[in-house]
Amino acid sequence: MIKKSFFGLVLPQFEYERLPAVLPEPDKVPASNTITLLHETSGEKSPAAAIKIGDKVKTGQKIALFADQPTYVVASATGTVSAMSPQMGDYGKTYSAITIKVDEDELIDDQFENQARKPTLEKALEFLAVAPGCPPLGLLTDTDQPIETIVITGVDSDLMIGTRQYITNTRLNDIKDGIGILKEISGVDRIILITGRDAMQGFGHIGAEVKSIDTTYPAALPAMIMKNVIGEVLPAGKTCEEMGVCFMSVEAVAAVGQAYASGRLPTRKILTLINKDDSQRLIECAIGTPVGDILSRYGIAIDAEDRIVFGGPLTGSAIYSMDQPVMPDTDAILVLDRSKAAYVSDYPCINCGDCVRVCPSRIAVNMLVRFLEARQYEEAADSYDLHSCIECGLCSYVCVSKIPIFQYIKLAKYELERAKTAEETDV
């Protein structure tokens, strides 16, 4: 819930969503006529002939387009590949969009069944990297930066979302199984489950330490959990993994548990649908379901200049097509009426200082933004704490000049990373 002072004299308070004690089941979205799976590509390569238009696929079948790349998708329905096309994502990401025309009769792929009998980290990575919640299993295999602690986030990272909270409260057996498997395959003994302050009951035998956090945003972001729960302040420019801590959503852990208990790859996603009037409902759908099918099921009409966002109001990303599919890490779809959508303006910074006051990293955002607007990214990093930003989005939200500060920050970090990678490749 967002409480904003009408007169803007007091900075807004931001509280995470709190679900009622009795939770309604997520509404199950019926199968669509088509689903689309976004297979990550490296940009330059064209897909090998691992799959082609006209091929049949089964639910739970792994589809890998490149023999020499670890990336793949998992079919969330049974049907026939009807289209394949390149698609651009945010910040330089490229995909091959694989569309499957869904059959009425479902056939389940059994490739994973044998692997489930003898869990190993290598096989988990080979089959579960795109399970609901996207378990970051690759981080557990990196011997250069060994992981000593796994933090399971049972709280949602943005406002108005109840997805992780719901899973934490209702899928204890899957979470417990997932924790057991993660300990077995990774050898990591310290696992911490993060819950909200008022939801600490019933986790006695879960196999993890249970810690609660504040209900005020941005307490659930990894950098804040590092500081307030692990007791380590994340140095500027360092990642949690470099500090030996791997963050994983509770849905990812439940998916690991469910996969090994059932011998099947999970392919359905739970998410929070937030309508234009701020009403929320939990829904469950196949990964790859087009957003347009979900909106039409709930009678949500999109008018000119309305906005559809994947994620929450502070850190989500706008999408521009009703064909955009639900991804394994889509925790929310937020529909904003055009009267509420914050449009970027041409107004300059008026030095009001609101962004500085609201920033949890104490960054001089009013100065930082000047260098970001001028694309002086190295100066922004060296002199104005760009890398101390924990990407909470609060500065953009409060900015009276509607400067897209958060987007500038993400772009700057992406460009600096790209330049660094290019330099390393040239050496």
Ligand code: SF4
């Ligand atoms: S997104 Fe903005 S408010 Fe949040 S940490 Fe970064 S600079 Fe500070």
Ligand code: SF4
């Ligand atoms: S960037 Fe926006 S919020 Fe920050 S000082 Fe300038 S006008 Fe105010």
